[in-house]
Amino acid sequence: MNATILLFLLQDGITNGAIYALLGLALVLVFAVTRVILIPQGEFVTYGALTYAALASGKFPDTAQLALAMGLVAFVFDLFANRHGFSLRRTVRSFAVNVVLSGAVLAATLAFAGRKNPVFVDVGLALLIVACIGLYLYRIVYQPIAHASVLTLLIASVGAHLAMQGFALVFFGAEGLRGPAISDVSFSLGALMFTGQSLGVYVITAALIVALWLFFGYTLYGRALRATAVNRLGARLVGIRTSLSGRMAFLLAAVIGGISGILIVPITTLYYDTGFIIGLKGFVVAIIGGLVSYPITAAAAIGVGIIEAFSSFYASNYKEVIVFTLILPILVLRSLAAPEVEEEQD
Amino acid sequence: MRARLPILIFALVMAVIPFVPDVPPFWLVLLNNIGLAALVAMGLVLLTGVGGLTSFGQAAFCGFGAYTTAVITTAYGLSPWLTLPLSLVVSGLAAVILGLMTVRLSGHYLPLGTLAWGLALYYLFSKLEFLGRNDGISSIPPLAIGSYRMLSPEAIYYAIWAAVIISAILTLNLLDSRTGRAIRALRRGHIAAEAFGVQTARAKLLVFIYAAVLAGLSGWLYAHFQRTVNPTPFGLLASMEYLFIAVVGGAGHVWGAVLGAGVVVILKEVLQNAVPAIFNVQAQFEIIVFGIMLFVLLQVAPTGMWPQLMALWPWRAPPKAVDADAAPLAARGKTPPADGVLLRIDGARKEFGGVVAVNDVSFEVRTNEIVALIGPNGAGKSTTFNLVTGVIKATAGHVALGADSIDGAAPQEVVRRGVARTFQHVKLVPDMTVLENVAIGAHLRGHAGAIASMLRLDRADETRLLAEAARQIARVGLTDQMHQLAGSLSLGQQRIVEIARALCVDPVLLLLDEPAAGLRHMEKQKLAELLRSLRDGGVSVLLVEHDMGFVMDLADRIVVLDFGTRIAEGPPAEIMRNPEVIKAYLGGAA
Numbered sequence: 001m002n003a004t005i006l007l008f009l010l011q012d013g014i015t016n017g018a019i020y021a022l023l024g025l026a027l028v029l030v031f032a033v034t035r036v037i038l039i040p041q042g043e044f045v046t047y048g049a050l051t052y053a054a055l056a057s058g059k060f061p062d063t064a065q066l067a068l069a070m071g072l073v074a075f076v077f078d079l080f081a082n083r084h085g086f087s088l089r090r091t092v093r094s095f096a097v098n099v100v101l102s103g104a105v106l107a108a109t110l111a112f113a114g115r116k117n118p119v120f121v122d123v124g125l126a127l128l129i130v131a132c133i134g135l136y137l138y139r140i141v142y143q144p145i146a147h148a149s150v151l152t153l154l155i156a157s158v159g160a161h162l163a164m165q166g167f168a169l170v171f172f173g174a175e176g177l178r179g180p181a182i183s184d185v186s187f188s189l190g191a192l193m194f195t196g197q198s199l200g201v202y203v204i205t206a207a208l209i210v211a212l213w214l215f216f217g218y219t220l221y222g223r224a225l226r227a228t229a230v231n232r233l234g235a236r237l238v239g240i241r242t243s244l245s246g247r248m249a250f251l252l253a254a255v256i257g258g259i260s261g262i263l264i265v266p267i268t269t270l271y272y273d274t275g276f277i278i279g280l281k282g283f284v285v286a287i288i289g290g291l292v293s294y295p296i297t298a299a300a301a302i303g304v305g306i307i308e309a310f311s312s313f314y315a316s317n318y319k320e321v322i323v324f325t326l327i328l329p330i331l332v333l334r335s336l337a338a339p340e341v342e343e344e345q346d
Numbered sequence: 347m348r349a350r351l352p353i354l355i356f357a358l359v360m361a362v363i364p365f366v367p368d369v370p371p372f373w374l375v376l377l378n379n380i381g382l383a384a385l386v387a388m389g390l391v392l393l394t395g396v397g398g399l400t401s402f403g404q405a406a407f408c409g410f411g412a413y414t415t416a417v418i419t420t421a422y423g424l425s426p427w428l429t430l431p432l433s434l435v436v437s438g439l440a441a442v443i444l445g446l447m448t449v450r451l452s453g454h455y456l457p458l459g460t461l462a463w464g465l466a467l468y469y470l471f472s473k474l475e476f477l478g479r480n481d482g483i484s485s486i487p488p489l490a491i492g493s494y495r496m497l498s499p500e501a502i503y504y505a506i507w508a509a510v511i512i513s514a515i516l517t518l519n520l521l522d523s524r525t526g527r528a529i530r531a532l533r534r535g536h537i538a539a540e541a542f543g544v545q546t547a548r549a550k551l552l553v554f555i556y557a558a559v560l561a562g563l564s565g566w567l568y569a570h571f572q573r574t575v576n577p578t579p580f581g582l583l584a585s586m587e588y589l590f591i592a593v594v595g596g597a598g599h600v601w602g603a604v605l606g607a608g609v610v611v612i613l614k615e616v617l618q619n620a621v622p623a624i625f626n627v628q629a630q631f632e633i634i635v636f637g638i639m640l641f642v643l644l645q646v647a648p649t650g651m652w653p654q655l656m657a658l659w660p661w662r663a664p665p666k667a668v669d670a671d672a673a674p675l676a677a678r679g680k681t682p683p684a685d686g687v688l689l690r691i692d693g694a695r696k697e698f699g700g701v702v703a704v705n706d707v708s709f710e711v712r713t714n715e716i717v718a719l720i721g722p723n724g725a726g727k728s729t730t731f732n733l734v735t736g737v738i739k740a741t742a743g744h745v746a747l748g749a750d751s752i753d754g755a756a757p758q759e760v761v762r763r764g765v766a767r768t769f770q771h772v773k774l775v776p777d778m779t780v781l782e783n784v785a786i787g788a789h790l791r792g793h794a795g796a797i798a799s800m801l802r803l804d805r806a807d808e809t810r811l812l813a814e815a816a817r818q819i820a821r822v823g824l825t826d827q828m829h830q831l832a833g834s835l836s837l838g839q840q841r842i843v844e845i846a847r848a849l850c851v852d853p854v855l856l857l858l859d860e861p862a863a864g865l866r867h868m869e870k871q872k873l874a875e876l877l878r879s880l881r882d883g884g885v886s887v888l889l890v891e892h893d894m895g896f897v898m899d900l901a902d903r904i905v906v907l908d909f910g911t912r913i914a915e916g917p918p919a920e921i922m923r924n925p926e927v928i929k930a931y932l933g934g935a936a
Binding site: 037141144145148151152154155156158159160161162163164165166167169170280283284287317318320321324325327328331332334 | 394398400402444447448455457458459461462463465466469470473583586589590593631633634636637638639640641642644645648
């Protein structure tokens with residue numbers, strides 16, 4: 001190995017690691033607020049990436065229809081939940097959030113699809129669609145069982161993952177898609193090539209991490225989310241709507257997942273099930289962070305990205321085996337270090 | 347034997363199915379698939395439904411079983427019957443390795459760990475040269491008895507369903523035993539179980555291994571049924587499907603696994619045929635339907651189908667027989683300490699971060715004495731209990747039982763020495779009967795292990811444990827409620843059940859955390875009477891209580907804590923007049 005290869009692998013690892021960091025952060029966020037282990041995070045990546053790629057190639061993305069369909073279901077859920085105390089205000093609000101919003105997104109998609117749009121329009125539309133799906137996913141799958149055990153929520157996650165991955169296959173087919181780069185700037189520094197895309201990955205990841213940190217540390221909503229994470233009942237008693245916190249967390253996770261997808265789809269070809277594997281690597285780093293720590297999660301992500309890059313160079317056949325086995329020594333360490341905590345379950 | 351009758355009928359029905367004239371061979375293939383899935387799901391029922399642990403890696407354990415026999419029978423020509431134990435051992439060992447790493451971690455790490463591990467193993471199966479990579483291994487020999495080779499679906503049908511029925515019986519036996527009660531207590535947190543000597547980490551490991559071995563058995567049968575193996579059926583999707591089966595059937599019910607397997611396998615078959623025909627699509631629509639059904643099911647019927655079905659079943663199982671004449675369990679040799687001091691707490695201190703919950707507290711409990719620990723809320727009374735019983739480790743100070751230091755002893759060790767406790771927040775297993783809950787208290791006084799329980803070699807031991815539990819239930823006056831589920835009792839009665847459970851330890855020292863809360867006046871009087879008779883019988887009692895009438899009437903001596911510090915100690919009459927105590931309770935100058 002020479003220095004060029006070393007640098008190249010490092011660069012590759014950091015780019016991948018940045019994506020895992022984003023996903024890991026989103027997983028930590030969702031788990032902290034809702035106790036949901038968000039297996040469908042990977043589908044947000046897929047949906048974001050493939051929706052963007054479809055729009056960019058002039059096709060209409062069926063995910064927009066899914067968003068409207070899920071919005072309708074969420075609206076019906078709201079109506080059903082309020083059947084004993086009908087309130088016009090609540091119903092109108094639910095109609096606006098679930099039906100009008102997703103309807104508007106579908107209308108915008110219909111208007112823009114099939115044309116050559118500026119990149120930011122395609123990106124914006126893709127993110128809007130994924131955001132809607134994330135929002136409604138929480139309402140439909142998780143909110144009715146928000147108080148169930150972590151285990152029950154996890155099994156529900158598996159269901160949501162299976163359904164969403166199935167839809168991805170229906171919408172985008174088994175063929176992979178690749179999207180256009182967000183910017184085609186490129187320059188070289190010594191032996192290393194920097195593309196606008198990879199720089200975008202770094203900048204956006206860093207910006208999102210800082211934004212999350214500011215959001216949770218210094219804003220009322222951020223603090224409300226943290227309060228919900230610590231004690232749901234207590235948060236409710238001081239007037240925080242925990243279902244709103246849950247939706248916020250899912251909205252953020254969906255947008256972060258969508259951004260990750262859009263960032264990588266110009267670099268690698270994405271298939272309907274690629275997001276799942278990428279999302280699971282997000283889990284590996286989130287677990288290293290103990291599902292609570294943002295800085296450790298971000299650092300672990302870079303580490304995992306670099307290990308992955310090196311193992312794909314030296315033992316490409318065993319790349320996935322190595323990355324997923326990484327979790328085992330971590331669990332051993334945690335198991336030695338972590339004090340046992342009593343869990344009041346059921 | 348009456349309880350086993352439905353199983354016998356089920357076995358007979360399954361046995362005659364292949365003899366039904368004109369039964370399509372395809373049905374038998376489906377039934378074989380159901381049996382194979384049921385075996386894996388049965389392990390998950392024990393792991394997830396009963397033990398509260400979840401695994402997304404069960405299909406990988408099937409893979410261990412299947413690949414072990416595939417490699418050895420094809421490469422070395424060994425008979426499949428000889429590879430059966432090997433397959434089970436390999437899947438069991440894999441579970442030991444993974445289990446040792448994860449069982450001590452809180453609940454959600456195990457599913458995530460198994461998720462990653464399951465995926466890594468799947469990739470490993472598909473990359474290793476000697477496992478045939480993605481093509482797998484083919485021309486595996488069929489099972490054979492003498493010259494009869496089980497080539498057709500109806501031939502191996504009997505092997506598969508015999509395995510299912512035998513496994514079900516062994517699993518039911520295991521659950522209805524000393525070890526089974528320990529496993530069933532796991533889901534409610536480990537503190538209560540450990541307080542009665544259950545090694546919770548070991549119990550978790552046991553169910554994890556048991557589930558893996560059942561999966562390995564299924565894998566072994568699969569390899570000789572399909573006669574070819576490749577990585578696909580051992581991937582993550584398959585693991586999720588097994589979990590789905592357990593949830594559909596009713597995680598927590600052994601027969602739910604069989605029911606769930608039947609429903610899911612048939613449903614999958616129908617969906618695979620019907621959906622493309624109706625919608626004219628190529629995509630795997632059944633996956634979408636599957637996923638949606640999974641979370642819809644969790645919302646509308648979180649307990650699964652088996653309990654719903656059983657509610658329609660008109661015959662109830664008879665209550666568990668208790669043999670009143672069973673030989674009593676060996677009693678603890680009680681030699682009172684020479685200086686008469688049974689429990690000595692010396693400068694005990696507990697800090698949680700900056701908060702000092704217990705501040706250098708010292709006091710003693712003597713033999714044949716009832717000591718009350720009182721103080722306002724947050725005074726550190728329950729924390730003191732937790733320090734004595736080893737639930738939390740003291741920051742400083744010493745605790746001694748008689749002449750022996752129990753500093754840093756684990757809860758299991760403390761109870762072994764005869765210190766039994768109840769909890770401020772009742773910790774019973776609500777879906778177990780009062781009798782079974784109380785029998786957990788006698789855990790350390792029984793000896794039968796998991797294997798003996800499965801084979802029903804534990805009955806002598808079990809009879810004596812249950813008889814002891816029944817005796818203690820009678821002692822606290824709850825005989826009429828003995829066969830009810832603990833969760834159906836009033837809170838006051840549940841506290842009494844906890845006392846009976848603690849008495850099953852045959853304790854020298856009883857720690858009672860607010861035993862009289864929720865009791866009516868008459869019940870309190872009966873409780874006081876019981877505690878006095880225990881004291882006179884040689885059991886010392888240390889109790890935390892807020893009912894001052896009850897305490898003043900009962901206690902020989904009272905220790906008062908306030909903000910973690912001992913502010914007074916003495917006989918009741920003295921404590922009632924102590925100005926410090928009055929200040930602590932009423933605040934300011936009263």
